[in-house]
Amino acid sequence: MFRTFTHRLLLALLFYMPLAMHAGPAFEDNMAQRTLACVACHGKEGRAGPDGYYPRLAGKPAGYLYNQLLNFRDGRRHYGLMTGLVQPLSDAYLMEIAQYFSALNLPYPAPQPAIASQETLTQGRALVMQGDKARKLPACVQCHGQAMTGVAPNFPGLLGLSSDYLNAQLGGWKTGQRRAHAPDCMAPIAKQLSNQEVAAVAHWLAAQPLPAQTQPQAKPSPWPAGSDPINCGSALLIPAKPSAATPQPKPASALAVQGAYLARAGNCMACHTAQGGDAFAGGRAIATPFGTVFSSNLTPDPQTGLGRWTASDFWQALHHGRAKDGRLLNPAFPYTNYTQVTRADSDALYAYLQTLPPSIKPNKEHAMRWPFGTQAALATWRALYFTPGEFQAEPSQPAEWNRGAYLVRGLGHCAACHTPRNALGGNKNSSDLAGGMVSQQNWYAPSLRNVQEGGTSENLAQDMLALLKTGIHPGGSAIGPMAEVVKGSTQHLSDDDLKAMVVYLKSLTPPSTPTSLPSKRNEERKPSTALGAKLYEDRCIQCHGAQGEGVNGAYPPLANNRAVTLNNPVNLVQIVLYGGYAPATTGNPRPYGMPPYVLQMNGKETASVLNYIRNSWGNRAPEVTELDVNQARERP
Ligand code: HEC
Ligand code: HEC
Ligand code: HEC
Ligand code: HEC
Ligand code: HEC
Numbered sequence: 001m002f003r004t005f006t007h008r009l010l011l012a013l014l015f016y017m018p019l020a021m022h023a024g025p026a027f028e029d030n031m032a033q034r035t036l037a038c039v040a041c042h043g044k045e046g047r048a049g050p051d052g053y054y055p056r057l058a059g060k061p062a063g064y065l066y067n068q069l070l071n072f073r074d075g076r077r078h079y080g081l082m083t084g085l086v087q088p089l090s091d092a093y094l095m096e097i098a099q100y101f102s103a104l105n106l107p108y109p110a111p112q113p114a115i116a117s118q119e120t121l122t123q124g125r126a127l128v129m130q131g132d133k134a135r136k137l138p139a140c141v142q143c144h145g146q147a148m149t150g151v152a153p154n155f156p157g158l159l160g161l162s163s164d165y166l167n168a169q170l171g172g173w174k175t176g177q178r179r180a181h182a183p184d185c186m187a188p189i190a191k192q193l194s195n196q197e198v199a200a201v202a203h204w205l206a207a208q209p210l211p212a213q214t215q216p217q218a219k220p221s222p223w224p225a226g227s228d229p230i231n232c233g234s235a236l237l238i239p240a241k242p243s244a245a246t247p248q249p250k251p252a253s254a255l256a257v258q259g260a261y262l263a264r265a266g267n268c269m270a271c272h273t274a275q276g277g278d279a280f281a282g283g284r285a286i287a288t289p290f291g292t293v294f295s296s297n298l299t300p301d302p303q304t305g306l307g308r309w310t311a312s313d314f315w316q317a318l319h320h321g322r323a324k325d326g327r328l329l330n331p332a333f334p335y336t337n338y339t340q341v342t343r344a345d346s347d348a349l350y351a352y353l354q355t356l357p358p359s360i361k362p363n364k365e366h367a368m369r370w371p372f373g374t375q376a377a378l379a380t381w382r383a384l385y386f387t388p389g390e391f392q393a394e395p396s397q398p399a400e401w402n403r404g405a406y407l408v409r410g411l412g413h414c415a416a417c418h419t420p421r422n423a424l425g426g427n428k429n430s431s432d433l434a435g436g437m438v439s440q441q442n443w444y445a446p447s448l449r450n451v452q453e454g455g456t457s458e459n460l461a462q463d464m465l466a467l468l469k470t471g472i473h474p475g476g477s478a479i480g481p482m483a484e485v486v487k488g489s490t491q492h493l494s495d496d497d498l499k500a501m502v503v504y505l506k507s508l509t510p511p512s513t514p515t516s517l518p519s520k521r522n523e524e525r526k527p528s529t530a531l532g533a534k535l536y537e538d539r540c541i542q543c544h545g546a547q548g549e550g551v552n553g554a555y556p557p558l559a560n561n562r563a564v565t566l567n568n569p570v571n572l573v574q575i576v577l578y579g580g581y582a583p584a585t586t587g588n589p590r591p592y593g594m595p596p597y598v599l600q601m602n603g604k605e606t607a608s609v610l611n612y613i614r615n616s617w618g619n620r621a622p623e624v625t626e627l628d629v630n631q632a633r634e635r636p
Contacts, residue, residue, distance in 0.1 A: 337416060420436040461506055570632065
């Protein structure tokens with residue numbers, strides 16, 4: 001009795017002393033902590049959400065879970081919130097997450113009572129246990145294990161899933177909404193089943209109790225004599241083939257090796273790779289205010305890629321924004337910045353791209369609103385906003401500054417997001433970095449000239465270096481499009497180049513200039529409400545701490561974090577609605593995640609909690625309105 005009492009008292013004290021504890025009482029550095037963003041939907045320890053819509057993860061074969069994470073990332077399965085969360089993560093980390101959930105051996109809930117007729121259930125049972133020889137439909141247990149608990153490492157079990165979920169998945173395969181790695185053996189099987197048979201199978205499976213032993217079968221069942229074994233792509237995938245995120249071309253020469261590095265500095269792969277497509281083979285849709293532009297195939301295929309281009313053709317594209325055939329290119333390709341690249345670096349990039357495995361993929365035609373895509377419109381735009389010009393070093397500045405300026409203004413194309421644009425998507429000074437909206441994405445890229453936004457000072461130099469190298473720093477975290485920049489580009493740059501960039505960025509905010517922007521919305525500032533405080537305590541405190549102090553290396557602080565107090569609140573709305581992981585980088589390979597709240601908080605609640613964090617712990621920032629939130633909720 002006494003022990004329990006002191007125990008409780010201690011717990012209570014710990015709970016009410018978050019300041020003294022600093023890191024917060026709940027923090028323990030383990031996989032459970034790193035996957036809190038997942039269990040927000042998938043239930044405690046991945047035992048499934050309460051209504052069966054969020055599938056169980058615990059105890060499923062690791063290879064199967066891993067393949068699903070790749071499927072969401074690469075577009076073979078569709079659920080936007082899942083895709084957004086797994087996108088910044090590396091294959092190695094996704095595998096680790098899969099192994100973590102797979103190793104959790106937890107009891108299953110009782111099966112759903114069968115609500116179908118006996119006849120339907122009998123039909124379902126027969127299909128699962130025997131298949132249908134006449135239609136050459138194998139028994140489901142052939143692949144999913146005789147006990148239906150799956151076969152390690154890649155075949156999932158079929159028990160412990162709700163009939164709604166089973167119906168949705170089999171239906172997804174019938175319509176092509178859900179796909180697995182090719183050859184996708186489930187697709188022809190699901191397509192052979194009528195809707196009525198799908199329902200029968202789902203009802204019967206959902207009503208089956210789990211056996212005492214719920215672990216997946218260790219080895220596949222042998223195929224019966226006389227039947228043709230069916231291969232499954234997902235079953236052949238261990239170890240997984242390197243995905244588009246990690247292409248391993250064999251650079252042939254020192255020049256190509258240098259080009260590979262420069263391609264990182266320019267983040268060429270990010271735009272030139274479609275979701276789940278071959279690296280650099282193009283086809284990624286890029287939304288612009290004037291319609292959709294598709295990136296081109298940069299692999300050396302002679303018909304559809306750059307196979308017939310010379311180094312001069314390539315230079316013409318990078319420097320002048322003209323294709324080999326003379327066509328003016330759309331400035332969604334940031335040649336307004338790449339024009340600064342030297343001819344020597346252009347040649348190295350070209351040499352590298354020519355070493356890639358050729359991929360046959362014809363370029364897609366852009367879908368621009370008339371007249372914006374026409375050559376005449378592009379010519380006008382270029383006359384207003386584009387001046388070809390190679391980088392000129394400033395002799396008064398040291399070599400390090402010049403190297404930084406070259407990378408930031410040129411290949412780094414930081415200005416593509418961090419520079420304000422007018423209604424025509426142009427800016428007279430294509431390197432001014434005074435802060436701008438990321439085209440069509442409802443993210444604000446802060447001013448890199450103002451230390452209250454994203455600018456660098458003497459004090460912040462180390463932090464900005466850490467941000468570009470690892471994706472996190474003691475005062476904040478790279479989120480949204482900036483996470484993609486760190487993952488695809490800056491983390492791969494040498495320390496010397498990153499330092500040079502920071503030296504240049506620091507020079508954009510000389511200490512003598514006043515740094516505060518006129519804050520138009522300041523008068524509208526309202527004190528934070530009780531609702532905001534309550535929501536913060538219920539939903540955010542566990543990670544970000546009672547004083548918004550965060551946990552160093554895991555959860556960004558919200559107190560004294562300039563991302564929180566930016567005048568423009570769009571980034572905050574995005575992160576709270578859609579959550580996210582910091583990018584997985586060499587310096588921070590296993591980042592922590594934030595759950596999405598779009599399904600749990602309405603516009604008013606989201607605005608309240610944001611107003612609370614914007615005006616607590618010494619933070620001061622203008623009000624976020626319900627309208628700000630609702631505009632982001634309506635994003636396509
Ligand atoms: C906003 C809610 C939500 C969050 C957060 C979320 N998931 Fe999911 N997840 C889902 C839904 C819904 C599905 C099923 C989608 C479908 O029907 O295809 C799913 C499917 C999956 C699957 C496939 C399961 C199976 O049996 O086929 C895996 C694996 C998975 N999620 C892992 C994760 C991991 C790991 C995280 C954290 C990084 C995560 N999820 C975060 C909602 C979520
Ligand atoms: C030839 C082998 C094979 C046969 C036969 C087979 N499956 Fe599958 N099934 C697979 C593989 C492989 C996967 C995993 C696909 C992936 O990686 O996404 C799978 C996945 C599934 C899933 C998704 C599970 C989840 O948690 O989301 C369901 C449901 C399913 N199968 C049902 C069935 C049913 C019902 C039958 C019988 C009518 C059947 N399968 C027959 C190989 C098979
Ligand atoms: C922000 C997205 C983006 C980035 C980053 C990007 N590109 Fe592109 N690129 C595009 C788009 C979009 C097009 C298509 C333009 C058009 O057809 O009008 C394109 C076209 C091209 C072309 C012309 C190809 C042809 O067939 O006409 C070349 C060459 C090219 N890019 C090279 C590169 C290189 C090299 C890098 C990295 C240094 C790079 N791109 C980075 C978006 C991007
Ligand atoms: C695709 C658009 C995009 C590009 C390209 C881009 N950024 Fe960003 N950047 C953003 C967005 C959006 C934010 C705000 C989100 C955040 O704080 O992470 C941001 C934030 C930042 C911050 C502030 C981070 C903090 O925690 O205070 C810095 C510094 C920064 N970017 C530097 C750069 C540099 C240097 C480059 C060029 C190498 C660059 N960015 C290229 C979109 C971009
Ligand atoms: C499970 C832990 C967790 C919870 C709960 C959580 N967050 Fe976060 N939060 C994170 C992580 C991790 C990041 C960094 C994400 C990234 O880099 O993409 C983050 C980032 C943020 C950021 C951006 C900070 C920056 O420097 O860019 C804000 C703002 C934020 N969270 C607010 C909230 C609010 C408000 C709530 C409650 C409604 C909340 N968080 C709940 C883990 C959490």
